[in-house]
Amino acid sequence: MEKKRVLFTATVVKQHIMTFHVPYLKMFQTMGWETAVASSNDYEDPSQLNIPFCDTYYELPFERLPWKPGNIRAYRELKKIIDQGNFDIIHCHTPVGGLVTRLAARGARKRGTKVIYTAHGFHFHKGSSLVSWLAYYPVEWAMAFFTDILLTMNREDYALARKKMHAKKVLYVPGVGIDTGRFANHRADRQEKRRELGFREEDFLLLTVAEMNKNKNQSMVLKAMAVLKDTPEFERLHYLICGMGDYEATLRQEARDLGIADHVHFMGYRKDIPAVHRCCDLFLFLSYREGLPVALMEAMSSGMPAVCSGARGNTDLIESGKEGLIVENEPQAVADAIAALYRDPAQREAFGRAAAQKVQQFDCKNVHRIMKDIYLNV
Numbered sequence: 001m002e003k004k005r006v007l008f009t010a011t012v013v014k015q016h017i018m019t020f021h022v023p024y025l026k027m028f029q030t031m032g033w034e035t036a037v038a039s040s041n042d043y044e045d046p047s048q049l050n051i052p053f054c055d056t057y058y059e060l061p062f063e064r065l066p067w068k069p070g071n072i073r074a075y076r077e078l079k080k081i082i083d084q085g086n087f088d089i090i091h092c093h094t095p096v097g098g099l100v101t102r103l104a105a106r107g108a109r110k111r112g113t114k115v116i117y118t119a120h121g122f123h124f125h126k127g128s129s130l131v132s133w134l135a136y137y138p139v140e141w142a143m144a145f146f147t148d149i150l151l152t153m154n155r156e157d158y159a160l161a162r163k164k165m166h167a168k169k170v171l172y173v174p175g176v177g178i179d180t181g182r183f184a185n186h187r188a189d190r191q192e193k194r195r196e197l198g199f200r201e202e203d204f205l206l207l208t209v210a211e212m213n214k215n216k217n218q219s220m221v222l223k224a225m226a227v228l229k230d231t232p233e234f235e236r237l238h239y240l241i242c243g244m245g246d247y248e249a250t251l252r253q254e255a256r257d258l259g260i261a262d263h264v265h266f267m268g269y270r271k272d273i274p275a276v277h278r279c280c281d282l283f284l285f286l287s288y289r290e291g292l293p294v295a296l297m298e299a300m301s302s303g304m305p306a307v308c309s310g311a312r313g314n315t316d317l318i319e320s321g322k323e324g325l326i327v328e329n330e331p332q333a334v335a336d337a338i339a340a341l342y343r344d345p346a347q348r349e350a351f352g353r354a355a356a357q358k359v360q361q362f363d364c365k366n367v368h369r370i371m372k373d374i375y376l377n378v
Contacts, residue, residue, distance in 0.1 A: 152172055183302040323358055
């Protein structure tokens with residue numbers, strides 16, 4: 001019997017396929033399927049590319065902005081791959097990857113190929129700009145007609161897709177799945193890790209784990225710390241930013257301009273995030289737009305209380321007053337939340353316990369079971 005074939009597509013390999021989809025490639029191989037990936041190689045050293053459980057890799061010139069000419073070439077190459085590949089399932093991700101793939105797969109769908117698209121967070125949502133709605137909504141609306149299953153991962157996107165999109169089926173899935181045990185069961189020594197990172201036991205450590213860009217809004221935490229600069233608490237306050245990004249120089253300059261540079265620490269990309277969680281006191285996540293944030297789920301798995309913006313995705317995970325605090329995205333409100341939890345260790349502990357319990361529904365075992373059922377039912 002000829003093997004069934006599945007194709008995964010996304011704009012980039014390192015930051016998307018390798019981050020989210022290797023478990024599903026493994027799942028298909030375990031079931032005896034032939035697996036393929038079509039994506040752009042975004043490794044700094046292209047020779048580092050090695051996708052586990054992938055039988056065939058197709059490198060395509062995807063670009064993040066849809067109007068870039070590389071996407072036209074990607075469409076032509078991908079259409080040939082799909083037309084010749086006889087894939088049973090194509091699962092596409094990311095806005096550009098999803099757009100190009102669904103256009104390229106129109107003929108294959110007529111021959112029986114099933115096309116699944118996961119919206120990791122629509123770029124249009126309540127509170128987003130008119131430009132975002134005009135630029136992204138018509139495209140997603142049109143592409144839904146070429147989609148057999150549209151998967152969403154937060155309540156707002158699910159409600160909108162059910163009402164406005166015309167995919168054959170719209171389903172909700174609780175994220176991409178995270179290994180909650182990796183964080184919950186980590187046994188780093190808090191004091192030892194603090195000494196290693198250069199902090200005292202009496203310091204109060206704030207943490208954000210995210211790419212440094214405008215959307216992740218680390219700038220709001222800097223402004224909130226500036227509000228607290230003249231309070232007695234400030235001497236012990238330190239803000240750790242784990243991650244990399246083009247916005248780093250801007251944030252460093254802002255910290256200097258606000259007079260808080262000695263209390264802001266750029267930690268770079270780190271492989272010891274579970275241990276860093278254990279030595280910090282409060283997770284800050286003030287992003288403007290989210291799908292269902294993995295970084296916040298990881299912090300919850302570690303039992304960290306959180307102060308978050310009201311972005312959709314954040315509110316799927318944190319109910320204000322239960323697992324953390326949802327605050328207005330402005331400096332005084334963030335500063336007040338930090339100060340309140342600084343003074344109330346019992347409340348921090350209660351939030352952390354509730355967060356660790358709630359996040360279990362987003363564990364990879366649960367999500368993988370749901371996704372396997374979806375694939376098999378296709």
